[in-house]
Amino acid sequence: MEASLGLRTWALFAVLILLAARVTHTSTGRRLLQAGPQRTLLSGTVIIMDVEYAGRSSRTIVALCRDSGHRVQLRLRSEKMLAGLHTGMRVEATGIWVAGHALDMGAARSQGEPPVLRADAIRDPSRRNSWNPGRGVGAGAAGAGAQAPAGPIVAVMNQLAVGNMRVLFIPIVHQSSSGVYCPGTSKNPLTSAELRDVVFSDTGSSVSKHFNECSFSKTVLTNDSSIAPPSVVVNVVPIPCNGTSWDVKWTVNTCEFEDFNGYADAADQELTRRGVNLGAYPFKVYFLPPNACAWVGLGYIGCDGSYDCRAWVSGSHWGNPQAISHELGHNLFMQHASFLSSNGAFDEYGDGTCQMGTCCENRCLNTPHAWQMGWLNVRHLNGTSLPAAATYNTSMGVQAVSPNLSGIRIVPTWAPGVDPIFVGFRWAVRGDEFLPPSLTRRIHIYTSKISHYRDAQPTVLRASLRVDESWTFVAANLVVRRSSSTSPALAVVQICRRGGLYETAASCAAAVDNNCDGLAGYEDPLCMGFLPPLPT
Structure with a gap:
């Protein structure tokens, strides 16, 4: 009996301690139990912002739009917490209030509610995962993806991002x-x-x-x-x-x-x-x-x-x-x-073919972004429609004139982890009238993870080809080559997936360009040892 009473006393004592420590909801958010600075839980919609500076890299700001409409800046404990976050995502963030930090030259505030929540954890409440500090939450933004078809080469247009901008x-x-x-x-x-x-x-x-x-x-x-x-x-x-x-x-x-x-x-x-x-x-x-x-x-x-x-x-x-x-x-x-660049130099705004790149002349979007917006009907290739040692020969119209013939998207399903490749043909006409001479009448090749109209992914310009030039993408065993055309408004392109670095007896006998050097059969010097001499 005495032991039971003692246990009840200790239990009551523990409850009283918890009640004394409890912090109720406030207008700022829900305060959480923790020694030291009081932690706060905020729920709302993620807003990711990009700040552009002249002559230097951009800066990312993460904020939370609460149901009241109040926007609160989040200072993430680690950049890794950005992984998986996207604008429009419903999350719960926990952290402590801190004084604001200057975006350009301002000083921290000393009056009013501290404007920045230093977030040490962000959670997607729709998932039954635990607090996840630093691993990111979720995948890309929701949207209907236009996936590469598994069979023959077909043209696919993305969902239109918006009709009337208003x-x-x-x-x-x-x-x-x-x-x-x-x-x-x-x-x-x-x-x-x-x-x-x-x-x-x-x-x-x-x-x-x-x-x-x-x-x-x-x-x-x-x-x-x-x-x-x-x-x-x-x-x-x-x-x-x-x-x-x-x-x-x-x-x-x-x-x-x-x-x-x-x-x-x-x-x-x-x-x-x-x-x-x-x-x-x-x-x-x-x-x-x-x-x-x-x-x-x-x-x-x-x-x-x-x-x-x-x-x-x-x-x-x-x-x-x-x-x-x-x-x-x-x-x-x-x-x-x-x-x-080919020597590995990276420029965040360096794509002069796109409105989302180099400032400050107007020009249209590059091929991946134009496809993302639902403005281009792009042909799709993957490991089924482009098997090893195969070459896809095609012609491409000018993107600013021919929305149905001017883009190709290659999803290298045979090379896991390699981003899709986009190919487009640009000319200084219509919305592209201000393209510089170094970028007009060129085939442009890009890589990007973009898969649907709300997939906020960067694009990377990798090469710009004139007639009789080629580009090799080693990571995907892919070669893109441009040939001459009888019409200046069309670009003739070959997209070749290498079956190997050399020719074989079988590839030479079948007149197949196995190594994508643009030559096959008797026209390829590498086949001379595999083929019988031509009759004289």
Whole structure:
């Protein structure tokens, strides 16, 4: 009896300790038991952003959009935690609140709720896995993938990413209540009328011309009032020098996460006051005046409609249609277009054939991104349709003119772990009129993991071929060769999968190009030892 009473006493004592230590829900999130700094659990939708800088690599920001609409920046404990995360994913994050870190030059905040959650674990609540710090959660973004067919070569078009873009372009000016420019800011580089010309002009370069021409009018960005609602450049929106959004203070003197989101929140409030229906516009681009934000632009990498989609353009790039289109491209789940040279040098923005690459001339998307958007009908090859020692001979039309004949996607199922290869033919016409001479009338070869329209994967330009040039991809035992054509608007291409590094008696007898050197049978000197002499 005494022993039983003792056990009950200890049990009651333990319960009291737990009750004393318990922390209830707060407006910030659910606080978790832990010695030292109190840990918080937040749930919401992941938003991944890309920050573009002139002359240096981009930077990734991860945020959580809570059900209330409040956006909270997450500082991940390890970059490995990015693996498997994608915009639009529902997650739970645990960590501790810390003072914000500067995006460009701002100082950490000391007042208001700490704006950054230092996340040590992120979990997908739809899965029954344990807290997983540093391994990533889930795979790519949800979407219907266009898989390579297992049989004959066929053409497959991806799902169209978006039809009518419906973008609200919002120029902002920082002014005091008396109309004086805020300290550290200055006059906007363009008026609203001039910005409308950058966005909607039918001549030269413009944002609308990029989308309309390069998509063959599949994805339309227009201010034509017959399309309801049309995209709009609103009149300049004045916002104060500092303010508060979601109980977090922001200022024009710094450029941290809470600052540029605060500008957007303040602009939205003013537009709502004007009677603008913000919900009619899935995409919003905020043009910042010259201020503390030293980047070129910033955009959400992917928007699925479950939250407000945002992009920002800095004060020095209002007049650059390519920079604006680039940020909208991020909103459409597109990553950067990179370049890898033959000597291994990598340039994150080095692909001059793509709007998602090198700044600052307008041009269409490269072949993998155009296929991702649903703008191109691309022929697919894999290990079944392209067996070993086989050569696929074809001709390709100009991508800016022939959306059904200008792209090839090769999925090397015979080489596990090797990214798909894309081949396209580009010419400086229509939306590609500003392609540089070094990239026009070339066959361009890329690698990319892209598999569907919401698959936010980078692309890598690997080679650009003139007539009688070839490129060998050792990892896939693949050779792409370009031959002469009777029409300048067509490129003749051979795609050969090597059966080996040398010819064999069987390949020579069958006149098969086993090593993909472009020669077979009696035309190949390597076959001379396997074939009988030709009759004289």
